[in-house]
Amino acid sequence: MMTSRKYDLVVYGATGFTGELTCEYIIEQKYKDLKWAIAGRSLAKLEKTKQNLIKLDESIKDIDLIIADASNPESLDAFLAQTKVVLSTVGPFIKYGTPLVEACLRQKTHYVDITGEYNWIKSVIEKYHEKAQQENILIIPACGFDSVPSDLGTFMVVDYLARQHQLHTAEVKTSLVKVKGRPSGGTIQTLIESLSDKSLSSTENLDPYLLSPHKGQDKPYIPWMYKDYDFGGKWQAFFIMSVINEKIVRRSWSLYTDRPGQSYGKLFKYRESMTLPFLPAFLLTSVLLTMMPIATILLKFAPFRRFAQNILPAGGTGPNREERAKGHFQFELIGTGETEPYDPPVRVRGVVKGFSDPGYGDTCRMVAESALSIVYSLDSLPGKQGGVLTPATGLGKVLIDRLTTNGGMVFEVNDIPT
Incomplete structure (x- = not known):
């Protein structure tokens, strides 16, 4: 048909x-x-x-x-x-x-x-x-900047540990180490609608496995700042898009758990952050812990929500062509293999790069190539059986190959020397 x-x-x-x-x-x-x-x-x-x-x-x-x-x-x-x-x-x-x-x-x-x-x-x-x-x-x-880089980047790291080292993955941690771009009015208006939604309880919003049929090792955490020497010893702060990205990655883990021979690993954990200098990291963390909870409560009320919608940029606006061309992003991912207690650790570093505005230039690339993966390669897709899937479980390596053709994006992973 x-x-x-x-x-x-x-x-x-x-x-x-x-x-x-x-x-x-x-x-x-x-x-x-x-x-x-x-x-x-x-x-x-x-x-x-x-x-x-x-x-x-x-x-x-x-x-x-x-x-x-x-x-x-x-x-x-x-x-x-x-x-x-x-x-x-x-x-x-x-x-x-x-x-x-x-x-x-x-x-x-x-x-x-x-x-x-x-x-x-x-x-x-x-x-x-x-x-x-x-x-x-x-x-x-979620076939745009949220959540293709996080989801496919993790899939790439897990696949590498399985193929190169015959290991399940115990943990992947990801940091947005470089980014240049700005949101459109549509994105800002969508964020207001999401924050004002009353369909989920506070407990549900904090559930790491909200989108997953199985529960794993991850727990809710406070968005605090910390240094991580795997990311150059730089400060790690809360990445606003981790709210969706982490849930998508964990859904991928959960769905692959049910596919014979494709499990990420029973102990798999995932955490996402953003690399920032100390002062921006401190200011962001302070805002998230003080003002954001208040704004989330106020946006539940229609008058305040209408006020926010009116004073913030409207839909249909965004970065111009020159601004989009100057945009870029880079995620780094650290994957740890699931080894025996006395075996040497096996760790790998993945990199995902885009070369235009992440929310628009590269989001357009990612969602278009997601659709074209289905158009041209349906029978080769890991999710061809259907369902409400994620980029990793629905499109997998087919999408990675399309995104990296002619250097459009970079997906790379290598061993970390011990």
């Missing part, structure tokens, strides 16, 4: 800031055989996006424009019935994401997105994971 569909890929939310940039990335790859279209709520905005894209490639003048709205399920069904993979950039996903996922399951269409909203991902897992497995449909959220 999939082979007869009109579109290989539809970008849903193409008129938004990230959606249009994702379309630009797809155009730049110059796939002659890719059948794709762009979708959104407004024909006028779609026409404007189309005109912008034509400046990059004249052939885009023939691209189909699809009117679809999350509030109109029939409009979603209409285009998804003709689509193999839908790529969604429409957030906040807690407001707009669920109808699209439901329609994907009705029409048996694969799905990827850029969300970092773990509260929404939890609801999707609970409602749709089993159905997606039954229908062999891939539903893969």
Whole structure:
């Protein structure tokens, strides 16, 4: 049935800031055989996006424009019935994401997105994971900067320890050691929506295994600063995106535990931080421990939430082309093998690098290549059986290979000499 569909890929939310940039990335790859279209709520905005894209490639003048709205399920069904993979950039996903996922399951269409909203991902897992497995449909959220570098970087380290040393992994710790980029208005508005959500209790928000069917070794922790000599003896502070990244990585651990011969290891633990000089690390830690809890409480109340939405940047805004080109990021990962007590330790260092704005340049690359992994390599994917999966459990090495083609990103791992 999939082979007869009109579109290989539809970008849903193409008129938004990230959606249009994702379309630009797809155009730049110059796939002659890719059948794709762009979708959104407004024909006028779609026409404007189309005109912008034509400046990059004249052939885009023939691209189909699809009117679809999350509030109109029939409009979603209409285009998804003709689509193999839908790529969604429409957030906040807690407001707009669920109808699209439901329609994907009705029409048996694969799905990827850029969300970092773990509260929404939890609801999707609970409602749709089993159905997606039954229908062999891939539903893969968090295919952008959150959480591809963390999730695939950990997968890479675990795979290396298994292949090179025949060891399970006891621990991976990750630090964002370099970054340059700034958020868009859409990201800021999505963060406000997430912080104001009341669907999860405080205990659930702090649960390291909120998204996982199994519980492991990790415990909740206070976001304190500390020095780590594995990361150059520099200060480690709380990384705001670790809130979603750690949960995604632990879901990958949990799902691979159930796949014969692919377990990360029963003792596996994961921790993520950010490398900063002392003063910024101290200020960030102070804000997180004092002001953030108060803001989270206040955002639960509609008047304060509306005030924050009005004074902060609106959706549809973000870094310009020159700013995006100057962006970059680098994660370092330290993996420790699961060895016997008297055996010498086995440790490895992984590196994941991106070379443009992480939230937009490289997020667009990551989510587009996630979708294209399904379009071109479905039968080779580790998650081809379907389900609500993670980048590592759904796409794995296929996505790493696509991201590193022509030096687009770097995924490397090597032994640490003893």
